[in-house]
Amino acid sequence: MKKKQANIDLVSDRSIFSPIRYKEDGNTTTTMRLYIVGLLVLWCCLDVSEGCNEALCVSIVSKCMLIKSCDCDMTDIRNCSCCKDCNMCLSTLYTECCSCVGMCPAPDPEEGLHLTSTIEELKAPIPELFDVLTEEKDEEMRWTTYTYPAHYDALYFKPGHGMLDVNFGAAEKDHNRKSIIQQGKKDDNCTVAFMSDCLSLKRCKMSCKSMGASRYRWFHEHGCCQCIGSACINYGLNKPKCGLCPDEDEDDDDEGDEDEHDVKEVVKEEKIIEELVDKEAVIKQFERKHEDNNKKEIIKDEIDEFDIKRV
Secondary structure, three states, X not given: OHHHHHHHHHHHHXXXXXXXXXXXXXXXXXXXXXXXXHHHHHHHHOOOOOOOOHHHHHHHHHHHHHOOOOOOOOOOHHHOOOHHHHHHHHHHHHHHHHHHHOOOOOOOOOOOHHHOEEEEEOOOOOHHHHHHHHOOOOOOOOEEEEEEEOHXXXXXXXXXXXXXXXXXXXXXXXXXXXXXXXXXXXXXXXXXXXXXXXXXXHHHHHHHHHOOOOEEEEEOOOOOEEEEOOOOOOOOOOOOOOOOOOOHHHHHHHHHHHHHHHHHHHHHHHHHHHHHHOHXXXXXXHHHHOOOHHHHHHHHHHHHHHHHHHO
């Protein structure tokens, strides 16, 4: 009889607390909705530049703003009170997302590494050897040669740039420039050789020197190597034309790996935000461990400790 009474009391206790639990579920749902709306409003209020990767940064930036790690005036970086905390909060995504909070300049999409290069004069060049090796097409396709009048250097070279960008089509249409070029002799043609494969800087220098080149240009982005003949006035062409550099399949794989890494980071940050807000799941987790109602204080302490760790 006592056991039945105990069961009845237990059922009655559950019936008493069930409305409270239902109310908690309703509050949690409302909280989640308000939180999502708050994140959207917060993100819209941010000074999101064109260079900000919104798809990648929305989660981590929202989290950092929510916990006040990036919530300060960043116009004067020297007196920035939260810059260090913001850097720590953005963690591995700092480089991609710092512009979203105004902590660093937005990346310039037109500023590519393919436009930057290392150039150097080579000691003791052998012009005759370079001419012999580049006179005809290389049977093993180790390099590709380009020959153009050396006067192009004088026509298209801009002081202060140190670069030569040849637009053959435009030059052929321009009668005045064409007449100037025709004044040059055949021996004044500039010949450059682009290595087919990507090379290291050291390997590029060694390869060009072994061919008897007078100069070389090594492009930073993928390692395209250009060997320049002695008849060239400046440093050859300023755009990489290496046939197999970069390898298209390898480049696609690298982009795929970067995209996969970015997706994993986004999922990770979204999970952290969900855990920060969804305390109900945490409460249920600890209630399974502590079924005794007398241990509610312990549960509360553990929940608070959980929140501190996540922050």
